[in-house]
Amino acid sequence: MKQSVLFAVLPLFASALVLEGKPPKKVKLDAVWMTATVEDAENVKASPSVAPFRPQFEILNTEHEVGHSKTVEVYWQRPNTTEVKGIFFGATGCFHQAGDFFEEKAADGWEFAGCKKSKLSRCQGLPENVYAFNMARQRGYLVATINPQGPNSCWDHKLDPARLDTAIKYIIKKEGLPSDVPMFATGASQGGIFLFDMQAEAADPKILPNLKCLAPQCAGPKQTFSNAHLPTIFIWMPKDFNVTVPVINAIKKLRKKGVRVSERTPHPWKIQDLMVARGYSNETAAKMLDQFLKIKGPYKKRPVARNGFLSEHPGSDGYWKKAARKVLSEKEDSLLKDHSKFHQILQVAYAEHEWTAEYTDHILDFCENHEDPKAPLRFAHLGREPIIKGPSQFALSCSPNCPRNGGGEMFMQKAEVVKKAAAPLGFDQRKKLEPVKH
Secondary structure (H helix, E strand, O other): OOOOOEEEEEOOOEOOOOOOOOOOOOOOOOOHHHOOOOOOOOOOOOOOOOOOOOOEEEEEEEEEEEOOEEEEEEEEEOOOOOOOOEEEEEEOOEOOOHHHHOOOEOOOOOEOOHHHHOOOOOOOOOHHHHHHHHHHHHOOEEEEEEOOOOHHHOOOOOOHHHHHHHHHHHHHHHOOOOOOOOEEEEEEOHHHHHHHHHHHHOOOOOOOOOEEEEEEEOOOOOOOOOOOOOOEEEEOOOOOHHHHHHHHHHHHHHHHOOOOEEEEOOOOOEHHHHHHHOOOOHHHHHHHHHHHOOOOOOOOOOOEOOOOEEOOOOOOHHHOHHHHHOOOOOOOOOOOOOOOHHHHHHHHHHOOOOOOOOOHHHHHHHHOOOOOOOOOOOOHHHOOOOEEOOOEHHHHHHOOOOOOOOHHHHHHHHOOEOOEOOHHHOOEOOEEOOOOOO
């Protein structure tokens, strides 16, 4: 029997900003999401999911309180394969929820009831999260996530590793997986930093003993290097200026510790190509590009090139929402940041600070220890290649404290890409990624 692999994804997202100056919200202490749906998670009997392998949801009791509750929401879905290679666990960044990884309604009309039982009372099914999980399931992984319950839906650096441990052990027992199934982890933004918290707490052999590999996205740890020893692949975007230097320094520090390290740098997409790649029709994608070509950005310039690449940051969404609404109805998409499918599409197309599904196969290959840096990406027919791009001089001069006012136009004027940086970092402008020597 082949050794199973547990893949934990902590997917990405927004920065861990703590809102100050506002009175704390009153918490309803008898809310549904605070009530466990499983009486005894530790002694659960094996009852593996069966075809058609729908998503599952439970609320478990833990020993640690976060967000006024000791319960933790756990979502998972078994792959439609004869062998389960492991678990692919994903967690969002701040201002996001675990339901980002699941659609509320399947193509055949089946509805995921767990979404309404969650803290958010719905699943947002953001395309990059959903596609990352789909890709992992196609590779034979059971996918899973838990919901962060800290302020602004952020992770608790000290307590959440143990809460995650409770959830993972429950899934393993419930699905009848080997108790020693290895675990890989990827995550974005604060979720990416949380990976290193997991690794640090795993120094206790009782906590996350299965953790074997990390894949942080748009995240560079600054202090959390305790117990650092696991193979780590960084997925970071060169436009993400304030992450640039922390990632570079983390790579250097881990290599000095003898850790196997690699990296990928997702690059921009044409809007219409990414829409099609994430399930929109060709007709809808073409209509959206046509609308975007008619608008002006915050600097009174065209915010998108005629070929479909964004030149203005989509985070300042006032300039594009009216155009997008002509294509997508309110029922189809709220267009609200952190809650909108199309909003995420634009963030990924711009390629600055967002979770991306594109390198899921490369992450899995790296963690399975058969990395091929030149392995084709899915949607290679759209010109997608595994290239690596160097940091900008602007980012090197100010990261991690680069100014955020002024918008993308100011950044792009100052950010000239370095053609070639120090050899140990492996940076090279628009060059296919070469294997990193260790």
